[in-house]
Amino acid sequence: MSALPQLIVAGIGMGSIYALVALGLVLIYRTTNVVNFAQGDFPMVGAFLLVICLFHAGMPYWAGILVALAGMAVFGGLFNLAVYYPLRNRSYLPVLISTLGASIFVQNTVLAAYGPQPANLPPLLPLRGFQVGGVFLDPQYLVIIVVSAALVLLQYLFFEKTYLGKKIQATAQDKETASLIGIPVRWMIMLTFVYSAVLGGVAGILVGPIMYFSIGMGTAIALKAFAATIIGGFGDIRGAILGGLGLGIIENLGAAYISVPYKDAFAFLVLFAFLMVLPQGIFGEKIAEKA
Amino acid sequence: MPLLKLSHLRVSHGRVEALSDVSLVVEAGEIVALLGANGAGKTTTLRTISGLMRPDAGDVAFEGRSLVGLSPEMIVRAGIAHVPEGRRIFSGLTARENVLLGAANRPNLSRHAREAEADEVSALFPEIASFRDTLAWKLSGGQLQMVAVARGLMAKPKLLILDEPSLGLAPLIIQRVFDIIVEIRRRGTTVLLVEQNANMALSIADRGYVLETGRIVTSGCAAALGKNEAIKAAYLGQRAA
Numbered sequence: 001m002s003a004l005p006q007l008i009v010a011g012i013g014m015g016s017i018y019a020l021v022a023l024g025l026v027l028i029y030r031t032t033n034v035v036n037f038a039q040g041d042f043p044m045v046g047a048f049l050l051v052i053c054l055f056h057a058g059m060p061y062w063a064g065i066l067v068a069l070a071g072m073a074v075f076g077g078l079f080n081l082a083v084y085y086p087l088r089n090r091s092y093l094p095v096l097i098s099t100l101g102a103s104i105f106v107q108n109t110v111l112a113a114y115g116p117q118p119a120n121l122p123p124l125l126p127l128r129g130f131q132v133g134g135v136f137l138d139p140q141y142l143v144i145i146v147v148s149a150a151l152v153l154l155q156y157l158f159f160e161k162t163y164l165g166k167k168i169q170a171t172a173q174d175k176e177t178a179s180l181i182g183i184p185v186r187w188m189i190m191l192t193f194v195y196s197a198v199l200g201g202v203a204g205i206l207v208g209p210i211m212y213f214s215i216g217m218g219t220a221i222a223l224k225a226f227a228a229t230i231i232g233g234f235g236d237i238r239g240a241i242l243g244g245l246g247l248g249i250i251e252n253l254g255a256a257y258i259s260v261p262y263k264d265a266f267a268f269l270v271l272f273a274f275l276m277v278l279p280q281g282i283f284g285e286k287i288a289e290k291a
Numbered sequence: 292m293p294l295l296k297l298s299h300l301r302v303s304h305g306r307v308e309a310l311s312d313v314s315l316v317v318e319a320g321e322i323v324a325l326l327g328a329n330g331a332g333k334t335t336t337l338r339t340i341s342g343l344m345r346p347d348a349g350d351v352a353f354e355g356r357s358l359v360g361l362s363p364e365m366i367v368r369a370g371i372a373h374v375p376e377g378r379r380i381f382s383g384l385t386a387r388e389n390v391l392l393g394a395a396n397r398p399n400l401s402r403h404a405r406e407a408e409a410d411e412v413s414a415l416f417p418e419i420a421s422f423r424d425t426l427a428w429k430l431s432g433g434q435l436q437m438v439a440v441a442r443g444l445m446a447k448p449k450l451l452i453l454d455e456p457s458l459g460l461a462p463l464i465i466q467r468v469f470d471i472i473v474e475i476r477r478r479g480t481t482v483l484l485v486e487q488n489a490n491m492a493l494s495i496a497d498r499g500y501v502l503e504t505g506r507i508v509t510s511g512c513a514a515a516l517g518k519n520e521a522i523k524a525a526y527l528g529q530r531a532a
């Protein structure tokens with residue numbers, strides 16, 4: 001099967017997108033205990049911001065990306081202030097509903113601003129597909145994989161090697177004690193939202209060239225990112241990455257060898273299997289870490 | 292002017308009044324013990340000092356300035372480090388990382404200075420060296436208490452407040468923790484110590500206060516409080532040693 005490597009590369013590419021969105025989901029969950037139902041709208045907003053920069057403001061690609069990502073940072077901050085912050089001392093349910101409402105609001109804002117027609121982004125690299133050892137590779141998938149891997153590495157270094165990273169980890173583990181030792185908890189949460197939104201924006205910008213997207217694009221991505229976090233072990237960063245990549249590969253192989261129309265169903269079959277057999281996910285939440 | 296002055300504090304948890312009238316004074320350079328039985332309101336008093344709770348009435352003054360309404364972050368910046376009940380060490384971080392985070396109240400400190408200060412603080416607890424890179428959830432109670440006190444000291448506080456540091460520790464380790472508290476004071480940090488272990492606390496304190504159901508019922512110098520059998524029986528919940 002000479003198509004297999006190609007299918008796997010494309011699967012890892014799509015899986016990286018799920019992983020980036022899942023990472024954002026997990027980071028917000030860990031710092032605020034909130035499952036953000038608008039997480040899938042982050043890539044949608046990022047992709048549309050870039051569409052506006054490129055096709056309406058006529059910016060060059062690199063400038064468009066910078067502006068779109070800066071826009072995502074602002075969006076993440078506003079999202080925190082409007083959706084999470086006013087409800088931060090309430091139980092999880094009001095916040096959860098607030099994120100659902102935000103999702104609807106964001107989608108309709110983009111609908112009003114841009115319209116219902118689907119959009120597409122030009123490829124990031126002006127390269128044709130090429131053959132490596134008889135395998136055809138779409139360079140956009142390679143861009144996705146390289147950028148995602150670099151981001152994950154940077155994030156790892158940030159959380160493990162910097163003082164600010166440790167302060168955010170401390171905030172995620174115990175907010176009261178974090179504030180007691182002088183960590184500005186509010187700002188740590190703000191940073192988490194900003195970074196999650198930028199991650200989502202990157203995912204949207206990366207996936208834009210390989211699919212036509214519209215305001216609803218986030219729903220499918222969010223569902224798979226969510227599935228990825230459950231498969232990996234909810235709240236676990238490694239789990240989100242592994243779960244995202246695994247889902248991407250499995251759905252691509254399933255579509256190629258079993259059934260194309262059921263492509264989206266494979267993710268949920270895998271999710272279902274995990275919920276039945278290994279409900280705590282691959283990396284399961286360690287009890288000791290919650291203590 | 293006393294370093295810390297609580298005047299007529301009244302504090303409640305929702306509808307439950309935990310403190311009805313607490314006044315006390317801590318002078319610079321002292322070790323002051325705050326004693327009382329289970330549920331007397333010791334933790335509530337400390338949490339009010341460090342800004343985790345707001346008083347319904349009364350005042351907390353530090354170096355003559357009221358702290359009421361300030362956030363915990365601002366209070367630790369002002370110079371009060373609170374080592375909480377149950378240590379509350381970040382379990383997913385290592386011992387060393389926990390200690391380093393104690394300097395979070397001074398964001399402008401360079402990495403180099405922070406590491407140097409952590410080395411200096413850790414010199415008080417040579418035992419930390421053997422588990423400095425161990426994740427905290429693997430540490431024993433005594434080890435966690437060392438890390439908690441070291442993290443508190445990393446704030447370079449003028450006043451260190453400790454909530455039941457002896458809780459759940461073996462006698463030998465308790466002795467070690469109390470020796471460290473004495474050394475901390477010798478180096479110039481004032482200490483407010485909450486304990487149920489009254490004998491131990493009074494053995495190192497200069498003065499003490501006894502709290503009973505939300506009010507201060509007795510106070511005095513540690514030696515006198517320690518000898519007062521009636522107080523022991525009535526308020527400290529333990530037999531004379």
Ligand SMILES: Nc1ncnc2c1ncn2[C@@H]1O[C@H](COP(=O)(O)OP(=O)(O)OP(=O)(O)O)[C@@H](O)[C@H]1O
Binds near residue numbers: 329
């Ligand atoms: N979160 C809370 N909600 C409601 N009531 C509380 C809460 N925390 C404490 N209380 C009540 O406030 C009173 C004082 O509690 P506090 O924890 O200050 O006592 P303590 O002297 O520290 O006791 P211990 O020795 O058990 O630590 C108790 O009656 C307690 O039941």
Ligand SMILES: [Mg+2]
Binds near residue numbers: 335376
């Ligand atoms: Mg207590």
